[in-house]
Amino acid sequence: MMLFENLRQAYNSLVLNKKRTILTMIGIIIGLSSVLLIVSVGDVISNIAEKYLINATGGNTIYFISGIDVDSDIDHKPERRYPFTEDEIYDFIDSTNGEILDISSNSSVNVSGNFMLDDKHKSNVAMQGVTSSYEVTSKMRLTNGRFFNRNESRYGKPVIVISDIAAKALFGSSADAVGKVLDFQGQVSVPQYDPETYMPLDDVVIKVSGNVVVLGVYEYISDGKSADIRTDDMETAVYCPSQFINDIADLEESSSVNGFNIVQFVPADPTDTTTAQDMIRNFALEKYGSDEDYRFTVKDQMAMLSTITGAVSIITVAFIVISAISLLVGGIVLMNTMLVTVTERTKEIGIKKALGARNSTIRAQFLFESALICLISCAVGVFLGMFFGMIIESNLDRIISLVPNEGIQYFLLNSDIHVTPSLNAIIISTTFSLAVGLIFGLYPANKGAKMQPVEALRYE
């Protein structure tokens, strides 16, 4: 019953001083929505981590970043680039005696459209460009035929591997599919990045058509684990060499215009990548080692992940400091407002004390009011946090370009990131807001509670 009365009075007081209430809330809302955002970003990072750790069990790729050492060159942009040509890279892979299977295709380029045998047999699927290593990294099981090899991959031969489901739809059985030719028509949507800044540009849509030979049939497993994480929504994908899509769509590979600066190698043994890493280091030093300024990074996915977490946490820490400050400012604004409120209502406090209100009654009343301000702010803050999360998600590329590490920018741009406040984030920020309300409300509430009844009553 006291609760209801406190609520009524707090509400009255907030409505009576609408402008003051709103201004106070704005302060807290800013602080809170930034806390919410931080927690969300933290969640995002741990999500990425989780995702890549799971993915890494399928295939642990090695990142080779030429020109930058991500561990020591944070914020360092090399004066000149140190590219490797495609031929150099493939010659190197050939020289590793199978330690390195291939480069990994990270291209999100795919062809969506119709594949047809004749007018009656069509399949509306997406053709995903990958490299020969995909067979190993995705742990795919071929039931008929074979996957394309490194040379077919490298030179972009018109060969595909389809799922048993697609094979059945198009040819009646998996065995009948191997060696058959299919017509396709579709379009390629190519995300564009500025090769220097990694800033996103508009997608380019290109219409394509042609013939492809079915090399093999893989067993489609619907739990999604057989497919690459980025394509698991494309139910039964068709795989072709990514170089093939580059050729038919007449794309200039954005990253290989002047050769590659960042390469993802796929090692034969994902559990122990040390030999492969050493080979890559030698390969890099062979070409540029005589240059004193030459730096580079060789890291497998796991190591890369911890580097990323480290680099991103620099931003996170910066944000936490900022949001802590804004929350502090919000708290001080709240305290000030409550001090004014308490002073304004000195007379009322006196009357209540004369009527028998205890110090604790008065304290509870004002604490209730400041907590209510914070809880309302919190509701708005959560809403805004979600809204900002959406904005951040749609501008993620620009935000990632703030990460002071070019290699990591590349990595993040190729990750599928969603920024939505989790229940966890909402609980944390609600707790935070209540804490702010109680901590910063305590001093004014105590001031009101401790007023001497006579003095309070005399207050004009």
Add this chain to the structure above:
Amino acid sequence: MTNEKKVVVDLQGIIKRFYIGQPNELQILNGMDIKVHEGEFVAIVGESGSGKSTLMNIIGALDRPTEGSYFFNGEDISKLSDKKLSNIRNKQIGFVFQNFNLIPRTSALKNVEIPMMYAGKGRKERNTRAKELLEIVGMAERYDHNPNELSGGQKQRVAIARAMANDPALILADEPTGALDTKTGRIVMDIFHKLHKSGKTIILITHSPELAKETERIITISDGSVVSDTGTNVQDAGGENNDAV
């Protein structure tokens, strides 16, 4: 004619000083001894600044005396904690102020309910009793009005109803008619008479000699001392208060 009655208020050598920055101290009450018995209707008069309100605040447990003892219903309350004093104010004393002191933006009914709420009375009980009290002071029709929608006389009637909420042993009224015209003051005064007849102990501070004369006993104060007391026609019941010190 004398009869034995319980002593409600027993002030013994009450001194009140205010410290307005050292070393200046202002002695407002210079050792007052006043006894008020149950059921008495006492008027306190005296010129402005003589210390009536200061005395009233001490009697009402709103303030503590600097020196002296104050027995309320036989208990020395001059050194009690804030919490115990608020309990006494809540249950044993009803205040009526010159400027009404209703809680703003809170209906007449709620105003009357508040002391009962502090006393921990249930919602239903509060509501019924508050309506009853407003009926007694003739404000039954206005119970859902906020103070800013009431006239001075109406406010004061609500304030009296509120003072009665927890059926206190003592009603203290500091110039309750001071802000009202004669006619409205009359209505308020009649309510006090009604309460007195029902057995309430009432202490009334007033500037009006006419109103003072309506009471049973007039205590005159000057410069913080009692200069005259028309006396009481009752004797103390038992002796516990006198033996206590």
